[in-house]
Amino acid sequence: MTSDNDRRRGLLARLRERPAARSRGRRRLGAAVRLIAALMLAGGAYTVFAPGAQAQDNPQLTGAAAEGKALFDVSCVTCHGRNAQGVEGRGPSLIGVGAASVEFQVSSGRMPLARQEAQAHRKPPVFTDEQTRQLAQYIQELGGGPVVPEGDDLREDGNIAAGGELFRINCSQCHAFGGGGGALSSGKFAPSLHPATDRQIYAAMLSGPQNMPVFGDNQLRPEQKADIIAYIQETLKHDQDPGGFNLGRYGPSTEGLAIFLVGIVALVFASLWIAGKS
Amino acid sequence: MKRRKFDLAATPGKAAVGVDDRFAVATPLRKLLNKVFPDHWSFLLGEIALFSFVVLLLTGVFLTFFFEPAMTEVVYDGSYAPLQGTPMSAAYASSLDISFDVRGGLVMRQMHHWAALLFMAAIVVHMLRVFFTGAFRKPRETNWIIGSLLFWVGFLAGFTGYSLPDDGLSGTGLRIASAIMLSIPVIGSWVTSSVFGGEFPGTIIISRFFIAHVLLIPGLLVALISVHLGLVFKQKHTQWPGPGRTNNNVVGERMFPRYALKQGGFFMVVFGVIALMGGLFQINPIWLFGPYEAWVVSAASQPDWYVMFLDGSTRLMPAWEIPIPIGDGYVIPPLFWPTVVLPGILVGLSTMYPFLEARHLKDRNSHNLLERPRDAPARTAVGAMAVSFYIVLTLSGANDVIADKFQISLNAMTWAGRIGLLVVPPLAYYVTYRLCLGLQQHDREVLAHGVETGIIRRMPDGRFVEVHQPLSASNGHADGHGQLDYVGWVVPKKMNRLGALGPAIRGFFYPIEKPVEAPVSPGHPPVEARPEREEIGSGESRR
Numbered sequence: 001m002t003s004d005n006d007r008r009r010g011l012l013a014r015l016r017e018r019p020a021a022r023s024r025g026r027r028r029l030g031a032a033v034r035l036i037a038a039l040m041l042a043g044g045a046y047t048v049f050a051p052g053a054q055a056q057d058n059p060q061l062t063g064a065a066a067e068g069k070a071l072f073d074v075s076c077v078t079c080h081g082r083n084a085q086g087v088e089g090r091g092p093s094l095i096g097v098g099a100a101s102v103e104f105q106v107s108s109g110r111m112p113l114a115r116q117e118a119q120a121h122r123k124p125p126v127f128t129d130e131q132t133r134q135l136a137q138y139i140q141e142l143g144g145g146p147v148v149p150e151g152d153d154l155r156e157d158g159n160i161a162a163g164g165e166l167f168r169i170n171c172s173q174c175h176a177f178g179g180g181g182g183a184l185s186s187g188k189f190a191p192s193l194h195p196a197t198d199r200q201i202y203a204a205m206l207s208g209p210q211n212m213p214v215f216g217d218n219q220l221r222p223e224q225k226a227d228i229i230a231y232i233q234e235t236l237k238h239d240q241d242p243g244g245f246n247l248g249r250y251g252p253s254t255e256g257l258a259i260f261l262v263g264i265v266a267l268v269f270a271s272l273w274i275a276g277k278s
Numbered sequence: 279m280k281r282r283k284f285d286l287a288a289t290p291g292k293a294a295v296g297v298d299d300r301f302a303v304a305t306p307l308r309k310l311l312n313k314v315f316p317d318h319w320s321f322l323l324g325e326i327a328l329f330s331f332v333v334l335l336l337t338g339v340f341l342t343f344f345f346e347p348a349m350t351e352v353v354y355d356g357s358y359a360p361l362q363g364t365p366m367s368a369a370y371a372s373s374l375d376i377s378f379d380v381r382g383g384l385v386m387r388q389m390h391h392w393a394a395l396l397f398m399a400a401i402v403v404h405m406l407r408v409f410f411t412g413a414f415r416k417p418r419e420t421n422w423i424i425g426s427l428l429f430w431v432g433f434l435a436g437f438t439g440y441s442l443p444d445d446g447l448s449g450t451g452l453r454i455a456s457a458i459m460l461s462i463p464v465i466g467s468w469v470t471s472s473v474f475g476g477e478f479p480g481t482i483i484i485s486r487f488f489i490a491h492v493l494l495i496p497g498l499l500v501a502l503i504s505v506h507l508g509l510v511f512k513q514k515h516t517q518w519p520g521p522g523r524t525n526n527n528v529v530g531e532r533m534f535p536r537y538a539l540k541q542g543g544f545f546m547v548v549f550g551v552i553a554l555m556g557g558l559f560q561i562n563p564i565w566l567f568g569p570y571e572a573w574v575v576s577a578a579s580q581p582d583w584y585v586m587f588l589d590g591s592t593r594l595m596p597a598w599e600i601p602i603p604i605g606d607g608y609v610i611p612p613l614f615w616p617t618v619v620l621p622g623i624l625v626g627l628s629t630m631y632p633f634l635e636a637r638h639l640k641d642r643n644s645h646n647l648l649e650r651p652r653d654a655p656a657r658t659a660v661g662a663m664a665v666s667f668y669i670v671l672t673l674s675g676a677n678d679v680i681a682d683k684f685q686i687s688l689n690a691m692t693w694a695g696r697i698g699l700l701v702v703p704p705l706a707y708y709v710t711y712r713l714c715l716g717l718q719q720h721d722r723e724v725l726a727h728g729v730e731t732g733i734i735r736r737m738p739d740g741r742f743v744e745v746h747q748p749l750s751a752s753n754g755h756a757d758g759h760g761q762l763d764y765v766g767w768v769v770p771k772k773m774n775r776l777g778a779l780g781p782a783i784r785g786f787f788y789p790i791e792k793p794v795e796a797p798v799s800p801g802h803p804p805v806e807a808r809p810e811r812e813e814i815g816s817g818e819s820r821r
Contacts, residue, residue: 235360244558271322275318
């Protein structure tokens with residue numbers, strides 16, 4: 001290395017210049033160490049941030065959820081797929097639907113589905129309450145989502161009058177004024193509310209099952225949900241029908257049927273009787 | 279001094295003489311009381327409508343004592359807890375008070391509503407009787423027209439009535455009515471704003487409907503019913519053909535005492551049925567529908583049954599909008615056809631039917647004898663066509679309830695209604711026509727060959743023949759058959775109708791006469807001759 005050469009190289013090079021010139025072998029060794037360190041850093045970061053194949057098979061499930069997964073893998077996996085990811089054309093993904101949805105569908109017997117049709121029907125439930133909770137816990141831990149509050153009585157302090165008004169505005173369009181349900185398009189329907197429990201109504205509002213819209217906590221506050229449940233459970237179900245037999249509360253259609261089947265039939269018989277008395 | 283003996287038995291007579299001395303009513307009254315009405319059960323159907331109208335007036339007067347026809351907003355504080363503190367119109371609050379706080383109010387409200395349904399149902403059933411028996415023919419066309427108008431006025435009475443409580447259901451009905459008025463081209467918006475006093479719902483509609491419902495429409499109904507009954511009186515009632523009955527006489531019972539007593543009894547029966555229904559069956563639970571608010575529409579919001587056919591026609595109508603590019607552009611909405619044009623056609627057709635039929639048959643004679651439905655196959659078939667048309671529309675009016683409860687797709691119900699509306703009436707026409715001809719044919723067969731006896735005889739050559747009992751004595755015909763004319767009345771078709779087995783034991787729930795001892799076996803006929811035998815040729819005259 002001559003001073004002429006030094007002058008020709010720029011300032012940057014002079015600053016970078018090591019105090020003592022290293023041998024070729026040492027320089028190569030340093031590069032190799034740096035490369036290995038960088039590779040290890042990248043690999044380590046990848047291992048930390050990306051779930052490995054090992055983690056996918058064994059998520060950290062609580063005991064209940066693990067039980068739920070066992071049930072899921074026997075009864076639900078056919079349509080909802082492995083890890084509830086859904087099967088095209090058979091069943092939707094359950095990631096993010098939450099425990100509320102599972103609780104509604106399973107505790108009302110709608111799931112497991114009897115067959116593919118416009119809409120699931122209410123049936124006697126297949127799973128016990130305990131099993132339903134385990135399934136719900138599994139789905140909840142898979143993807144999160146809405147959860148029904150604890151307790152069987154979700155209408156405490158519910159204001160029936162306010163609930164009635166909310167019910168008529170939000171629910172009666174489909175479930176009808178008496179909660180008996182009504183038809184929707186193409187074989188879909190709003191079911192009767194009479195067999196539903198507090199938790200099922202709450203879960204339905206939270207999760208919007210089938211064709212029902214979601215009434216999240218920003219649409220109907222939890223206390224408003226309690227009002228609605230109180231109205232359904234205490235007025236619609238326990239209304240003693242002061243006027244007599246309620247004819248199914250189907251509105252004027254059964255009233256029209258009754259006037260012909262009861263009124264006209266009775267009076268035609270009466271006129272046969274009277275005209276026969278001559 | 280001898281006390282005069284009070285003769286109780288002579289009192290009515292004396293009182294009657296006293297009245298006649300002063301008012302000279304004996305002669306006209308005698309004519310009235312001796313007026314003869316023919317007796318048949320089907321002639322009592324119109325009375326059901328008349329009597330339920332009386333019940334409507336009575337219960338309606340009771341309801342007006344407590345109903346407040348105002349749309350002023352009040353806050354409910356009555357005894358129905360689920361609505362306490364809810365703001366509502368005074369009309370709805372007073373309807374709730376009638377239902378929960380007025381003694382006997384709920385049963386009166388329910389009787390009023392059931393009586394209204396029964397009134398309309400009886401009108402329709404009576405109308406069918408008149409139609410299918412040809413009672414509308416000359417000279418009674420006017421009464422037919424009045425009867426048809428009674429249906430439409432009753433329709434309006436019902437609509438204004440169930441709009442009054444101002445609950446969710448009646449408000450929905452009013453909204454639809456305003457939409458129907460709006461759909462009329464050119465004048466629609468003017469009509470709506472004059473009826474509602476501005477934009478729907480306004481603040482005046484309940485008061486207006488109230489006065490129409492309690493004064494104007496009942497007044498019109500009373501007037502029409504009076505003319506209807508007056509004409510029946512003047513033109514005399516039609517009667518069925520039969521022994522002794524001709525086109526120029528009336529065979530039946532005198533107005534007094536029998537007919538009047540029967541009618542009085544029948545009124546009590548009608549009243550009783552309405553009261554029972556009012557007490558046993560809940561109708562229109564307004565407390566469940568809540569106060570009307572424009573944004574509240576419940577599922578299964580249907581009109582009462584007699585309006586349901588319009589709801590059905592609306593549901594079946596495809597969404598065909600007709601834009602007319604004149605000026606700023608007009609649009610005839612699809613609602614116009616099923617709710618304005620269709621009822622217009624129906625009113626026209628139904629009122630004009632007697633004239634259409636007479637013109638078609640070139641029939642200018644007066645008819646006081648009825649025709650059995652089978653003897654006028656074309657008319658019966660047209661009637662069946664009209665009835666099936668109406669039924670398809672009415673069922674379609676409730677198609678969401680039917681779809682839901684029988685788990686049928688609502689879309690399938692709509693399409694079934696659309697196709698059914700076009701296919702079912704012609705089918706009904708054909709089937710009915712064939713049925714009429716078949717029934718006629720069988721009557722003629724019995725007249726010609728006699729009644730089947732159920733006895734099979736074996737001839738010496740081994741053939742089997744069925745023995746018939748001829749209805750008339752042989753009059754020289756080689757085959758032993760007499761000739762009986764087809765007169766359009768009941769032909770006996772069973773041997774006991776001919777007296778072969780004695781008449782059936784009479785009585786409604788228990789025998790009103792001691793049953794005649796039946797023969798022990800066909801081989802041992804009764805020893806004594808039966809005192810009374812059925813007259814051959816009329817199964818109906820035995821009374």
